[in-house]
Amino acid sequence: MNLRNAFFIVLILLSLLAGISNFSVPCAADILYRHDGSPAMVGKFIQETDRQIIFLEHFKSGATKKQTLFKADVLQLVRTIDDEKLAQLKPESPRAYFEYAEELSAYKLDFVAQQLAIRLFLIAAKNSKNQLRQSSLLALHALFSSETQKRRTRALAFLTLQPRYHRPFVVNQRPNQLKPEERDKLLEIVRKIRNGKQSEAAQALKTDEMRSAMNRLSRFATWNSLYKIAISKQPKLDQILFLVKLEIAIIEIDTEQVEPVGFRWFLDAKRTDDFQTEWITFSNLTKFDPDLSVFKDGKWVKPTTR
Secondary structure, eight states, X not given: OOHHHHHHHHHHHHHHHHHTTSOOOSBSOEEEEETTOOOOEEEEEEEEOSSEEEEEXXXXXXXXXXXXXXXXXXXXXXXXXXXXXXXXXXXXXXXXXXXXXXXXXXXXXXXXXXXXXXXXHHHHHHTOOHHXXXXXXXXXXXXXXXXXXXXXXXXXXXXHHOGGGGOOOOOOSOOTTSOHHHHHHHHHHHHHHHTTOHHHHHHHHTSHHHHHHHHTTTTTOOHHHHHHHHTSSSOOHHHHHHHHHHHHHHHTTTSSOOOOOSTTOOBOOOOSSSOOOOBOOHHHHSSSOTTOOEEETTEEEOOOOO
């Protein structure tokens, strides 16, 4: 067996292994391998004749180019994305999104399939709970190449592992005893702690005015709990999360109810001298909107409500 034949056999085996987990049916993205060993073409199969295949090649830049190839030059055409399978996915069954995303993520050469896998993992994460949500977020983490995206995904995954951090503050009645100037000073103190100015915050908390104000906010936090964070050298992650929740509660103190805080947000704590915050949601984690979770007529749309 010469080296040329050995190369083609290895290539065929790899192609077959790549296609094991995906049933070959009409689809939206494909990988085309050629006999000459040139790089695989990624795009969409258009049509074929007795002798030729017409293939729309997709490039990472977003450009496309229609290619006409002789069948004799084509080693294998692997169909990766199945429109019919996508159309069967429903938000109330998030595991189906997860399982299909796992199939698509195996096609490393097909960046279209990789992007679709990210979308499906995201939808699965948002519409599931507990272990499946955690698994979906960790799968997203593995697909991302950007360290920023990885860090943001770890933040959401952390919330899955630590559900106690997203218990909401709920205001059942308006504590109208708190004066506007007291609220402003409390906000200033909380923000100083978050921004690394603990000594200033601790000094401001020592006044009788702030002790009295905190006593009237005992449903959210005690003066002692806030002062303990203020005198710490560096607040821990759960303390920073507590500060953000308290800040939201203080801001919304004049409303009937503070919006429950769950996976809608997460504090991305950067371990620097200046604590910075960033709101992370399923909607801004990627370029995809997870609310567009139904594939219909070739487009992603929101599910219809009955």
